[in-house]
Amino acid sequence: MRRLFFFFAATVLALLSGLAQAAMGLAEIAGLAGDGPVTVFYPSSGEAQPVRRGRFMLDVAAQGAPIRGNGRLIVVSHGSGGAPWVHADLARTLVEAGFIVAMPEHRADNYKDDSNPGPDSWTMRPAEVSRAIDAVGRDARFAPLLQLDKIGMYGMSAGGHTALSLAGGRWSPAAFRQHCEADLESDFQTCVGLITRLTGSGLDSIRKWAALLVIRHRFKDSTPREHNDPRIAAIVAGVPGSADFDMASLATPRVPLGLITAQQDRWLVPRYHSDRVLSACLPRCELIADLPTGGHGALLSPLPPGLTGLIGDMLNDPPGFDRAALLPEVNRKTTAFFSTHLLP
Template identity: 60%
Template sequence: MRSHFLLAGLAVGLIFSATHAATLGTLTLPPDASVGPVTVFYPTAAAGHAEPRGDLIVSLAPEAPPAPGNGRLIAISHGSGGGPWVHTALAQALVDAGFTVVLPLHRGDNWTDTSQRGPESWQQRPAEVSHAIDRVAADPRFAALRLDRVGAFGMSAGGHTALSLAGGAWSPERFRAHCARHLAEDFQACVGLATQLTGGLLDGPKLWLAQRVLDWKFGGDAAPRTHGDARIAAVVAGVPLAADFDPATLARPRVPLALITARLDRWLLPRFHSDAVLAACTGCELLADLPSGGHGALLAPAPAAAELGRLECEMLCDPPGYDRPAMTSLWLARTVAFFRRQLLAAP
């Protein structure tokens, strides 16, 4: 498995450095009372310096003056326990197309702090995206951006954020009820990475305890959670956590909504999450259905197997046979094309 990742990473790195020549301007806005640090990637005419980011080599120009680009902004919401740099390839592809990209570090659910992961984080994440857009709007370096039509991309828990930004409504009680019905089948979505079912004698006690905790923490709170931001004009949800959404609220999203799915996702099984959204939403677009992709397929740079725990790697490492270079190029190109079509064609 480790050699597979090294070879795949080398191939992606070679493709990335050969086809993505634009320098990434980058800066970090400090945290404030409403949001953690906000990372911004943007076009720049400044010369960059080559820097490895996981299995990618990027040309970075920290604090360089922004170039005009196409005048549009894309906000990215990272997954649970994630951060801005796991979306480097997507940020690079968007910047190559002229977009500016903003990524808030979600409080209590990022690579340095997971104390609020789950519904507590899901509730605050959309507002953190909106505030990150506000932070960019208030920065004179980005005064040329037109923020009446902003794109949003989210992966995993960030995909949950994306569905909220598209007009979806969810509740902690819907999450609890889903897990009550499908706990054994969708165990990792319901309990995270604390443990897993093994087929052994302890599975029964694990299921009993997990359901008691879910009932205690989330039972009865059926108030729908929604978030509105009129600036968001197009949304992409990648392998989203979605089983707690009211399907009726996603039947006709308030903005164009597209999805990316991964058939071998073992953390968020498609039939309960992304496929359920596609079944409810007749007008949603399926940008890419990765037939042999796992939950970590949209993380680029790829997660390094040696740096993950065993269960983390089972959930995030690429399944055997996954063609990461080809599939990454595919979903990146279709995502960029979607945002160009939805955000640049409008006046």
Template identity: 60%
Template sequence: MKHRWITALIAACLHTASQAGTGLMELPGLEGDGPVTVFYPSSGADEPVQRGPFQLQLAWQAPAVRGNGRLLVITHGSGGNPWVHTDLARAMVAAGFVVALPEHAGDNAKDPSTPGPESWKRRPAEVSRAIDAVARDTRLAPLLDLDKVGVFGGSAGGHTALSFAGGAWSPARFRQHCEAHIADDFSSCVGFITRLHGNLLDGLKKWFALAVIRHRFGDDTAYTHHDPRVQATVASVPFAADFDMASLARPRIALGLVTAGMDVNQVPRFHSSAVLAACQDRCTHVAHLPGASHGAMLSPMPPLHLLNDVQTALLGDPPGFDRKVLPEVDARIVDFFAQHLQPLPAPQR
């Protein structure tokens, strides 16, 4: 695996020599969707761009140039935004990809009103419509061949990625998982609302959470999503306990996993490890970070002073984890998509 990501880094460096910066634009969503943020190879120079708490180096609305002709869609985690995936997007752009990030309705930083199964039903179609939005843009469409598209997702976005791989899930399976493992996987069942602290309130928290879950999630419909344009996907620290693991035993497209050994938000044995056990050598373990927790998928990480205590506990880096390893993980992800999407060579100049 190591020689592959080195190859990807070399290819990225060679491509960077022919482009000036990482372009940034925002497209209107289709059918009432939120905006689609797009990073792309550009002839413009990177300049400081402020987005929320992040100062980024990007070429805002600069001219687009052709890279390798391939599109990657990043589906953000619950309550997420595009900016916490900027480092991966820049690595993909350096290798020639265009990267699009849809805003998932009711489960984003501006509107976190309907996370969980309600959002998971909508998310895959929102990804497909983001591809359509890029295909309709007169600046980007001529530079892309959309017969092979990649999807990357972390956490709730990882759930979306698994749906594209052929995974079938249901709200009823979510309920069943929480009924069986509410204490061991509490944050997966309730999100970033509260945590268990080993005190007298824990029993009340578990009782109330299960009462809500039983009331809302009885639907046993098996949900999945197929878009023939999507040919490779990577799920990073995914929520996966509500999938029928038999549906992921033989992924219908190339499937990669990124895992974190100290993930307390999606406990690996119920989620990422269960997927790996199901697909075995029919999927690729792109990267494993034994000392990382759930927030390793976020790069750059939001400033900790903007996170509440629950978010810090579930997303914060464990003591001793060094974020300097994340560029290598990004390079492995780039390499996975480069192999499976077969990027096209840039036209001769």
């Protein structure tokens, strides 16, 4: 027994040493059923080199050969208009722990096509996550390295809304409309996105009237939206949109649920979103991290450079937010949450 223990310990140490020396691979696979591509980050034996993706320079082994990690997959759902690259630092921390990370491109709500964000996208996103799992499971490079019976899922902002749906939450477009009718002025950006903002001028009354006119016309359906994928066994929601959820449906999450909050978020004001979820689900969920000085873009890492105008106001860091000190620790805590709930 003693020899068996030391053999097992040596094997684990060898595996961890190999992963520590591995590069982060980067590949793109085709989505299913007409979906956009799925970006995959993974442990690789390839050599990391600087690779440009949009405005970002990533140190990755592009198309590098995958190597075995811990056998578990994490799916990441990006925010509205989002891209895989703004979650590359979290992906790296997960990959260093042995996970493979898959990021689907959500239809009509991504950096290449942002023509239909909001409730229409939120309705489609959970099934897109499930099909991304299927796509990775059919890929000859990754399928042999994974067990798909226990999968992790992470979502930020609109992706956090996706995460709450997969955790058992129920919502409807009509509930979104009701929230905006009641709290339009105090949660204006949630209701209108980047179309406009309130300025304190006399035109604000016209902006609010027009916003409600559109919202009331588009979002009448009160049919509850819900989606269950039994393969997903642990979920993290970062600064999630959630004002349109039935909080009773989140009181007892279907799987272990972690939350990350940012108290200076002016895009998804916490008292209508993340704080409501925490009030509903604690102690049956876990607060992974609270960022008292963090804004809505706090979890984007790397943060897109050169953001100006309304999107800059929403995503750039507020004064006093120490990104370099805080974000690596949040990523480590997120990775530890998944390791606790997904690994033997």
